[in-house]
Amino acid sequence: MTTPLAAVTDLKVHFPIKKGILARTVGYVYAVDGISFEIMPGETVGIVGESGCGKTTAGMAMVRLTPITSGSVHWKGTDMAAMNRSGLRALRREMQLIFQDPYSSLNPRMTVRQILSDPMDVHDRFTGRQRKARIDFLLDTVGLSPGQADLYPHEFSGGQRQRIGIARALALDPTLIIGDEPVSALDVSIQAQIINLLKRLKRDFNLSLIIISHDLAVVEYICDRIIVMYLGKIVEAADYASLYKDPKHPYTKTLMSAIPVPDPARRTRRIILKGDVPSPINPPGGCRFHTRCPDRMDICDKQEPAMQRFSDGHTAACHLYNNTDADLSHATPTHVSTPTKGDNP
């Protein structure tokens, strides 16, 4: 069996909330609260969920840009917590980030050439004569022209700046790129250009990608496997087709039905949830979705549902599936689609 490129196990990231002059900790933001997943070499994994569910925190914890409360991240089989300095340094080269905001993530005082050279200097790669060729290659790869290397970020459009950010991430031949909302700030017509570019890079360089996005449609387009998060937890994970064709978790179903489809002939009845996403400071007990779930049952606010395994690596955490035998996955229990059943009598 191949070792996963990265394995996240029961990862928790809790941010302390401090109050008063003594900065006493009065509580925690349970931003990421026990998530586990793996990414295989060459695989593209999408993390979706609504604002504040912990997507960015999960990504930042993987690259050690945010401290981990508990749990572990293994990189190619080695616990990152046990890595020495040179190990971490190599890791920094192999894992790269692309950010949402192409405006603020590039230093305005550096030319594109300097921006791309920076990581190469830090890691002492592509030095001397190789440098120019490398920069030309990178610009060409992301669809910019080598002639633009000496321009500053403000001389580019939003989409072009995102291309620069991608070129920077590619500079050191990474193994894994984590993109945090890489297309969210872009106009629709530009968004398609970047999505296609990411798909091409993944093919051409056999890259592994983690795409963090609130947009399920974007993620479905790019990713092999999709992880759905709600309030710091993974509620469902599956390959893209099986998630679309056979969503298990009521939250996934709601999310899918809430996305407006650009086809007036397909105006469908949607599941309208009550209320907003609760705060991760004081998440609901039991199943975290129970305050809004249309399929809620008595057990739901008392006991946290365990992750159930269905066929093809499809997993979901919901009490609706407690008594179904694993692997009878097509048998979406009939009461899933009748929202009233299971409500308190």
Added chain:
Amino acid sequence: MGTAVDKNSSEPVLSIDNLKTHFFSRKGVARAVDGVSFDLTPGEVTGIVGESGCGKSVTALSVMGLVPNPPGRVVDGRILFHGKNLLDLDITALRKIRGAGIAMIFQEPMSSLNPVYTIGNQISEMFRLHKGYDKKQALAAAVDMLERVQIPSPHKRVNEYPHQLSGGMRQRAMIAMAMSCDPEILIADEPTTALDVTVQAQILDLMHRLKDDFSTAIQLITHDLGVIAEMADQVVVMYAGQVVEQARTRELFQHTLHPYTRGLLASIPVLGHRTRGMDEDLVEIKGMIPSLHDLPAGCRFSNRCPEVMDTCKTRLPDLTDMGSGHQVRCWLHTKGGSA
């Protein structure tokens, strides 16, 4: 010119006719809105769609008389509200119409809710101003309004400040405020863009109901063609300050005529398409939106259009009616262009 003919709908409550709003600066003139025409009909949603900077908000601000001047100015056109040209009215007359006749929900919710007053204070102010209610009546009406937009425990929320509400609730409070005086027209500028999709679904549902219950004419501004397909009865597609296509919603999606609209539709990832084996790669619109200071001569889409012809590069096509109110600005469909 430019007013849509549609047998199915009633008289328009607002007609925008050849509106031009320009911004003047040292860099030159930015023709942000450059000859835009469309109608709003009671009980209908008119969707305005287009990418960032194409003039959607400036069109709305022009109707409200809120274009920042300087640098901006309405330089031409008419905005007819019950036959009266709003551009001829003085500030007092306009203020009266704003709120009572035409209300707007702004793109930035926090910029139109005052942080130092309670929600109840701000909504009841509308009732006192426009309906002459006393303090007590106005507050009761405010609670009633909050209830109508489905804010939970309205009696409690009415005493809260904007920052105490979640994004979705704030947006609802804005809608409550805008609807408080039964406006004939509601202009909603990206009312759900900043919200999560599950909350967006709630707000869109709410707007649907308000439209049906009060026959409000809604101008819904968005860059999301999904929201348009879901909500709009007719669609106006804007590009670089101009209307490039306009039609009833189904017609627009089923018989898309303009290369830009076609490109937009092909470029958005649609949930389920990949799973169903459609479009492994998204269709891209090449290049980027031109700067308003540096527009291509001729058709403004000509530097990106996959179907560009020689004529397109020198001559700007007129918006042309192709029948039953479907209008398009493109030499492929307008007589006078040569293929």
